[in-house]
């Protein structure tokens with residue numbers, strides 16, 4: 707017998723967490739929760755951004771049929787609640803590893819309202835081809851140029867306005883490890899999702 711499940715199959719902890727998250731529960735009920743997917747190559751700072759965006763309520767589960775862990779959390783921007791999904795690093799949309807297959811499946815099946823493609827500002831030119839692949843796949847993509855602190859240290863400057871015009875998607879610079887640019891990221895995510903829904 708499971709000590710933590712009641713007759714409805716809901717765990718004791720689930721009930722407590724949902725009680726604490728009144729607003730979130732309300733939005734879930736109404737099916738209003740929008741979805742943010744974080745993707746990018748390994749080690750670019752996806753999980754740091756995930757942690758900056760989400761609060762304490764994070765769940766981790768194995769992607770069905772695999773041993774790959776997927777983290778999900780929620781993020782409140784203004785009155786809107788978003789579900790945030792942190793995906794395993796991938797080098798290409800043509801998956802080779804189990805992790806890459808999971809990320810590809812999440813991109814295809816989760817129907818994200820916004821895909822945050824996180825790249826390393828130091829190697830941005832090598833990473834933009836994936837941004838364009840995501841865009842060409844019809845995904846609602848925004849580019850997050852992370853590790854701006856390290857890029858600036860080596861004298862790299864990025865003209866965000868020009869980049870936005872060139873690739874025709876929103877671009878935000880962050881130094882997630884130092885919590886820089888995260889507020890702007892939240893703002894632009896909210897604007898983007900609102901604009902798409904209009």
Ligand SMILES: Nc1nc2c(ncn2[C@@H]2O[C@H](COP(=O)(O)OP(=O)(O)OP(=O)(O)O)[C@@H](O)[C@H]2O)c(=O)[nH]1
Nearest residue numbers: 747748749750751752753754794795853881882883
């Ligand atoms: N200097 C600097 N380091 C950062 C920044 N963001 C993340 N890091 C560091 O980069 C490393 C990788 O960050 P993660 O968030 O684990 O990267 P990830 O993209 O989730 O990596 P995978 O899960 O392996 O795909 C960690 O040591 C972070 O502390 C940043 O803006 N500046």
Ligand SMILES: [Mg+2]
Nearest residue numbers: 752753792793
């Ligand atoms: Mg990670």
